[in-house]
Amino acid sequence: MPLTEKEHRQNIVEVGRMVYAKGWVASNDGNISIRLDENRILATPTGVSKGMMQPDDLIVCDLSGNKIEGRRERTSEIAMHTTVYSMRPDVQAVVHAHPPVATGFAVAGRALNLAICPEVVIGLGCVPLAEYGLPGTPAVTEGMLPYIPKFDALLMANHGALCYGEDVFQAFFKMETLEHIARITLVAELLGGPKVLPRVEVDKLLDSRSRYGIKSRSGDEPGCPIAAEEVQPSGRYWVTREELIALVDEAVRARG
Numbered sequence: 461m462p463l464t465e466k467e468h469r470q471n472i473v474e475v476g477r478m479v480y481a482k483g484w485v486a487s488n489d490g491n492i493s494i495r496l497d498e499n500r501i502l503a504t505p506t507g508v509s510k511g512m513m514q515p516d517d518l519i520v521c522d523l524s525g526n527k528i529e530g531r532r533e534r535t536s537e538i539a540m541h542t543t544v545y546s547m548r549p550d551v552q553a554v555v556h557a558h559p560p561v562a563t564g565f566a567v568a569g570r571a572l573n574l575a576i577c578p579e580v581v582i583g584l585g586c587v588p589l590a591e592y593g594l595p596g597t598p599a600v601t602e603g604m605l606p607y608i609p610k611f612d613a614l615l616m617a618n619h620g621a622l623c624y625g626e627d628v629f630q631a632f633f634k635m636e637t638l639e640h641i642a643r644i645t646l647v648a649e650l651l652g653g654p655k656v657l658p659r660v661e662v663d664k665l666l667d668s669r670s671r672y673g674i675k676s677r678s679g680d681e682p683g684c685p686i687a688a689e690e691v692q693p694s695g696r697y698w699v700t701r702e703e704l705i706a707l708v709d710e711a712v713r714a715r716g
């Protein structure tokens with residue numbers, strides 16, 4: 461049975477508390493939304509801590525981001541949400557936050573695209589880095605457009621992260637996996653650098669997705685995630701955005 465609007469409001473409040481408690485946002489940062497029907501979304505407002513919201517703080521917007529209902533004001537980041545909903549009919553909820561370790565990678569200009577942990581290879585494939593765009597302007601979504609159809613979690617350069625899924629808890633869990641893999645990657649780097657899984661193991665993990673009933677869009681993306689054989693001969697165990705683009709180009713050419 462579909463949830464009522466009241467239940468959706470409670471779920472957003474609950475996810476907001478967890479996002480805040482986990483330290484993924486400071487002050488009034490971050491925003492969470494749920495698709496109510498084909499024309500309306502329920503969203504967190506601006507100017508409120510996501511850890512201290514009440515169900516009636518939430519606002520209802522149309523898919524262009526115009527407020528339809530609610531006493532509070534809409535967030536200037538609403539376009540991130542409406543863009544995902546319009547490009548991905550399968551998505552029912554979106555979570556945006558600034559989890560510090562994942563955001564650290566985004567600030568360093570680094571995607572999380574290496575095959576290092578099985579559950580992340582299966583669940584997310586990899587997390588690309590979208591180009592920076594000024595928050596609150598159309599530029600904020602421009603860098604994400606190439607990635608939204610193909611990935612379920614994005615890093616946003618010099619800003620934060622965006623995750624989406626079939627319900628608000630799935631979107632939250634993707635953000636949790638993203639921050640978790642960022643922390644693991646950081647620790648592995650401090651300890652001499654991650655050992656990336658070989659292609660044969662990555663392929664086994666990608667094949668197992670159907671067994672686990674996981675629908676991930678990133679399965680057919682070349683270089684997602686990058687296996688040991690594809691790591692750059694530069695001596696670095698990570699690739700820059702430019703190198704990733706070159707790898708993707710190479711893979712596309714190889715396919716003819």
Ligand SMILES: [Zn+2]
Pocket residue numbers: 489490537556557558595619620
């Ligand atoms: Zn933000």
